[in-house]
């Protein structure tokens with residue numbers, strides 16, 4: 001019996017020596033130590049032994065069992081260690097491999113131009129105001145001195161949502177909202193999107209950007225208007241730029257004017273951008289109509305002011321020499337990557 005136990009141990013150790021995987025190790029454990037394993041069977045058969053043999057064999061069985069268990073345990077540890085190392089080495093990072101290049105977006109030319117325009121006006125003490133793009137007819141037209149039957153309505157092809165609601169055709173309604181809410185002095189710009197139901201072509205888009213400006217205070221004159229807008233033109237296009245004002249008509253300003261600046265490409269000598277005239281039309285402006293002030297509860301006897309409005313898309317197209325407004329709204333990466 002003792003010899004048998006020694007044989008079992010030797011055979012178990014021999015089998016264990018070549019084990020490299022956890023599943024095979026488990027098979028061997030079951031073979032020797034499982035419920036029907038060889039050592040378990042001997043333990044169960046102890047009753048048949050003589051009284052002298054029993055303690056000797058019992059002790060030996062336990063020693064062999066312990067030895068086999070220890071051996072299995074140590075091999076199990078080795079296998080786990082090997083597996084862990086294999087996993088680690090498979091996860092090694094090769095720092096010499098080239099990285100993935102992230103595509104970083106660029107600022108849209110419209111946004112770039114708007115940003116520099118805003119910066120100039122903020123540096124002159126203007127605040128930036130916003131208003132809704134879906135606007136009441138009242139703010140978009142009536143309060144700006146354009147009643148329902150006014151011919152100026154037909155000049156603007158308006159998207160009507162219903163009889164009283166429009167997609168704003170200009171940023172001017174923001175002026176009215178600010179004048180209703182704030183007491184003068186007011187010094188603000190309102191940049192934003194506007195909408196017209198124009199047919200799309202190289203110079204027309206149903207959506208485009210405007211920037212509105214408004215100054216209201218006691219004793220504001222046309223000289224203030226000229227000074228402010230001349231300074232803006234110099235900051236935007238350089239000190240050499242000259243400006244001139246031509247009389248014009250807008251329902252919400254009186255008197256009204258359009259401001260031209262010397263062409264920043266040819267500096268006034270005439271080129272393709274300015275169509276040979278040396279001048280470029282920049283903006284519309286004028287002294288706020290007394291009726292518009294009254295509409296907003298401001299006394300025109302006490303206060304006066306001026307307003308101006310730019311087409312921002314036009315500024316972008318002039319600045320970058322773009323001849324088709326559709327390029328600004330098509331999100332074509334080949335175009336946008338040039339800025």
Ligand SMILES: [Zn+2]
Nearest residue numbers: 263266271274
């Ligand atoms: Zn020119």
